[in-house]
Amino acid sequence: MDILKNAWYVAAWAHELRDDQPLARRLLDQPVVLFRDAHGVPHALADHCPHRFAPLHRGDLRDGTLGCPYHGLRFDGSGQCVHNPHGDGHVPAAARVRAYPLCERFGAVWIWMDERPPCTLDLPWFDFIDPQQCEVSYGYLQTQANYQLSADNLLDLSHFQFLHPSTLGSAAMAADSGRFEQNGETVWSRRDARGELLPPFVARGLGLPDGTLADRRIAVRWDPPCLLAIEVCVTPASSSMEYVSRSAHLLTPESATSTHYFYAVGLPKALGELARTMTAYAVTGLTQPFRDEDLPMLAAQQRAFDEAGDASPPAVLLPIDGGIVRARRVMERKLALEAAGQTRPHAP
Ligand code: FES
Ligand SMILES: [Fe+2]
Numbered sequence: 001m002d003i004l005k006n007a008w009y010v011a012a013w014a015h016e017l018r019d020d021q022p023l024a025r026r027l028l029d030q031p032v033v034l035f036r037d038a039h040g041v042p043h044a045l046a047d048h049c050p051h052r053f054a055p056l057h058r059g060d061l062r063d064g065t066l067g068c069p070y071h072g073l074r075f076d077g078s079g080q081c082v083h084n085p086h087g088d089g090h091v092p093a094a095a096r097v098r099a100y101p102l103c104e105r106f107g108a109v110w111i112w113m114d115e116r117p118p119c120t121l122d123l124p125w126f127d128f129i130d131p132q133q134c135e136v137s138y139g140y141l142q143t144q145a146n147y148q149l150s151a152d153n154l155l156d157l158s159h160f161q162f163l164h165p166s167t168l169g170s171a172a173m174a175a176d177s178g179r180f181e182q183n184g185e186t187v188w189s190r191r192d193a194r195g196e197l198l199p200p201f202v203a204r205g206l207g208l209p210d211g212t213l214a215d216r217r218i219a220v221r222w223d224p225p226c227l228l229a230i231e232v233c234v235t236p237a238s239s240s241m242e243y244v245s246r247s248a249h250l251l252t253p254e255s256a257t258s259t260h261y262f263y264a265v266g267l268p269k270a271l272g273e274l275a276r277t278m279t280a281y282a283v284t285g286l287t288q289p290f291r292d293e294d295l296p297m298l299a300a301q302q303r304a305f306d307e308a309g310d311a312s313p314p315a316v317l318l319p320i321d322g323g324i325v326r327a328r329r330v331m332e333r334k335l336a337l338e339a340a341g342q343t344r345p346h347a348p
Pocket of ligand 1: 049050051052053054068069070071072073
């Protein structure tokens with residue numbers, strides 16, 4: 001599966017970038033080094049020196065410039081070599097590295113890696129992880145699977161009862177067959193449980209006691225390339241209150257067969273200490289099934305695809321795959337347009 005280049009991707013959580021320590025990360029199968037300058041502005045450069053191709057992330061950051069660890073050329077955030085410690089100090093015109101456009105939004109640093117100019121990053125439905133307005137807890141995992149395969153797993157609410165029986169799944173949730181919608185390039189996958197004995201993990205995440213009977217509604221929103229927001233609404237049978245939890249799941253290809261998986265949970269700052277406690281609990285709680293149950297499954301699926309190669313028969317599709325099929329079609333169309341040089345601005 002090809003990697004769509006004409007899109008914004010999360011390169012890192014904002015708190016990962018420092019002005020005293022470069023961060024190396026492979027993104028869209030390219031080595032990238034990320035750092036902040038002395039003013040806190042984030043920068044991303046191709047992670048190889050134009051002199052003898054030394055990895056720049058092994059160098060030092062000083063006054064907002066990154067020094068090559070091999071012979072000491074120094075580069076600013078635009079990728080321009082600004083210091084040559086050898087001879088008369090002349091800086092050859094070609095002594096520069098590629099700099100990637102960045103944008104800091106929603107507590108993340110987003111990167112644009114296409115050669116064509118970037119479009120506006122406009123994803124207002126992720127405001128619930130905007131650290132200006134919300135308390136946010138962050139998580140990160142790496143999947144050993146293609147980015148679209150990794151997103152399929154999040155759009156697929158039918159695997160809970162089988163892969164996550166002790167955390168997310170329940171018989172009541174499994175009884176619903178799910179609903180799927182598409183609005184432009186946005187795909188929705190929904191599933192409801194009525195009169196469910198809430199799984200303890202879900203109940204505790206919302207501050208409800210074990211043994212709570214409730215209706216639970218899950219809605220997954222997918223937008224290209226692989227940006228997902230999941231909303232869980234719970235109405236206990238004993239009250240008319242609705243408890244809502246929102247999480248963001250932002251996937252960035254590391255390579256064709258591995259993915260950076262950034263996830264976060266946010267609640268309004270107005271909730272104070274409670275918001276901090278609950279978002280931290282939710283991220284810690286989500287990490288366990290993701291790490292111990294989803295990631296091994298994704299890695300095994302990717303290995304099976306790799307082993308089958310082109311001899312792989314077409315996948316058998318079930319009605320439960322409605323969300324995945326719609327998202328894959330959107331991506332196929334975008335990849336075909338990109339291959340034909342006909343990209344359209346991303347305007348969700
Ligand atoms: S390899 Fe970077 S200065 Fe020589
Ligand atoms: Fe899962």
